[in-house]
Amino acid sequence: VSTSRIRKIAQALALHAARTLPPSHAAWGEAMVGEVERLGDDWAALDWAIGCAMAAYYQRTGTMTNTWTTSLRWIGAALLGVHAAGTLLVANLALVLNLQSPGTLFAPGGGPDASALGQAYPAFLPQLLSAPIAAITLWAGAGVLYLVATYRLLYGRAGVATVLAAALALDLLNVFVQRALPFTSQTVYVGDWRIGTMIALLLPAVGFYLLLLQREQDGAEGAR
Amino acid sequence: MAMPRPMNISLQTRLLLAALIEAPQRWRYGYELSRVTGLKSGTLYPLLIRLSDQGLLEASWEDDVVPGRPRRHLYRLTANGRALARQQAREKSGRVTFGAKEKLA
DSSP: HHHHHHHHHHHHHHHHHHSOGGGHHHHHHHHHHHHHOOOOHHHHHHHHHHHHHHHHHHHHHTTHHHHHHHHHHHHHHHHHHHHHHHHHHHHHHHHHHHHTTTTTTTEEEEOOGGGGGTTTTTTTHHHHOOOOOOHHHHHHHHHHHHHHHHHHTTTTSSHOOOOHHHHHHHHHHHHHHTTTTTOOOOHHHHHHHHHHHHHHHHHHHHHHHHHHHHHHHHHHHHHH | OOOOOOSOHHHHHHHHHOOOOOOOOEEEEHHHHHHHOOOHHHHHHOOOOOHHHTTTTEEESSSOOOSOOOOOOOEEHHHHHHHHHHHHHHHHHHTTHHHHHHOOO
C-alpha cells in the first residue's frame, strides 16, 4: 500500500468523522481534519484519523434520544439472546450425539463416517458427530458468555463489550478449530464457512455498538 | 459560572489536566497533547469536547495562516479549568497508580 493511498484513507476518515459529529460540534470536526492534514507521517495520520472516527461515533451516540438508544439496546439484546440460545443448543446437541458414540468424544476429527449416516440427516449432523471436546467446550463457553452479555445489556450493567468480546473470541476460535478438522462432507464445510462469516461480520457490528454504549456510560460516570 | 464538583474524574482526564496545567497560558494542539499524555485521538477528543462544554477549556484557531495549510485548533484551560487541575493535582497526587505517575512524569 503506497503512502499516498494511506494519506487519502486518513483524509477520508477524518472527513467522515467531521460529518458524523453533531452539528453543535462542527468546529471539532474541522479541528480533526486540520490535525490530520498537519501530521507529516502518513501512518500517524491514519492512526489519528481512526481515533477521530471513533470519537465522532462516541459524540454522535451521546446525542441520541433515550428512546432510540433503548430501542437499539433491546434489539441488540434480542440478537444476542437468540445467538446465545443457538450456540448452547448446538453445544448440547453435539455433546449428546458424541456421548452416544463412545470413544469419539476426545478424538479430534473422529466420529463415524458421514456417508454411513444416510442422506436423511441434516447437513450439520456429521459436523456435530465429529466435534471434539474442545469444540463443544468452546461452543458452551461462548453460549454462556453471550447469555451473560445479554443479561448485562438488558439491565444496563457495565462491561457488556468486554464479555461480548470474550464470547466472540471463543466463537471465532471455534470456527478455526472446526475448519482445521478433516471433514467428511464438503457441504458441512461450506455451511460452516458461511456461519463463520456471519458471526465474523454481524456480531462484531453489534459488539461495536455495545462498545459505544459502554463508553457513553463510562464517559457519563467520568464527567460526574 | 460555578465550577462543577468532580467527584470521580477519570485517569485520562487527570492526565490531560496535568498536561494542560504544565504551561497554563500556552495554547496546545491535539497531537501535541496526545504525545504528552499518551492518549489516542479517540480518547482525547471526547475529553477535550467535554471539558470545553463544561467551560473548563477554551479553544482557538491558529493565527499563522499559511496558504494551502489548514489551521490547527488550539486549547488551553480556562480559569475554572486551571483551578480544577490544581485541585486535582493536590487531591489525587497520593492516589494515582504507579503507571499513571510514570505517564505524568
